[in-house]
Amino acid sequence: MAITLALALLGGVMMSRSMMRRIELINRTSREIMSGDLTKRIPTSQSDDDFDALADNLNRMLDQIELLMDGVRRVSDNIAHDLRTPLARLRRGLESLRMSDVQGESRQDLIDSAVNEADGLIATFNALLRIARIESEARREGFDEIELKALLRDVGDLYGPVAEEKGLEFKLACESSMTIYGDRDLLFQAFANLLDNAIKYTPAGGSIAVSADDGRRGVTICDTGPGIPESEWDKVLQRFYRLDHSRTSAGSGLGLSLVSAVAKLHGIALTLGNNDPGLCVTLQMPA
Secondary structure (H helix, E strand, O other): OOHHHHHHHHHHHHHHHHHHHHHHHHHHHHHHHOOOOOOOOOOOOOOOOHHHHHHHHHHHHHHHHHHHHHHHHHHHHHHHHHHHHHHOOOOOHHHHHHOOOOOOOHHHHHHHHHHHHHHHHHHHHHHHHHHHHHHOOOHHHHHHHHHHHHHHHHHHHHHHHHHOOOEEEEEOOOOOEEEEEEOOOHHHHHHHHHHHHHHHOOOOEEEEEEEEEEEOOOEEEOOOOOOOOHHOOOOHHHHOOOOOHHHHOOOOOOOHHHHHHHHHHHOOEEEEEEOOOOOEEEOOOOO
């Protein structure tokens, strides 16, 4: 009994010291993270015990926090960079209006230009607020059963004439029976953004095709425009990111970001692909 008691005490002390050492390691790493180093992670002992499971969960949480912080930092930088130019144009126009003696149509043109710049800034901030609200999943109260066939036809009725007016061939092949549980207004906006981009960047004489595949539960929008390099597919879904050839055209770089946010809210897998030439965007609907 004495030997058993001694071994039990020795084992208890060793287990206690081991547990305290692991807890102190977690505490030390937590203090380093709280001091501002978000790259720190809690080490594991590869023993697959409860402490390792806790460390793995905490590390995954820290990965997500670091990703979100990088996103906030990147969005802040992009806002400062992309909104500086229109604000400078707006200020320059107002300065010209204040200092000049122009009257009549010239004065009205300056006023209209300032109003257009202000409208563009308001639209950009509204888009940012909408994306933030979508990503916070605050729009789930508007979810209902939606027929994709009717939704795509409504989007096609709106953008088909616009495409034909630009000299593009517009094809809508949707005899689908797919349904999805979601917010109709948000889904309409997502498909509208995709078609708007396709029409904007596809040159005259090209084509745009919208199709649905019930078997794969996917909706695909393909165009014959310049496309997007494969190395940029992930980047174009970020806020304010714009390709070099699109920087001279109107827009804020938030269209695909909103599509990505809507897709994530609805559990839709969004993938980009080559159309040779052009781009194909596929939205894989959840079961």
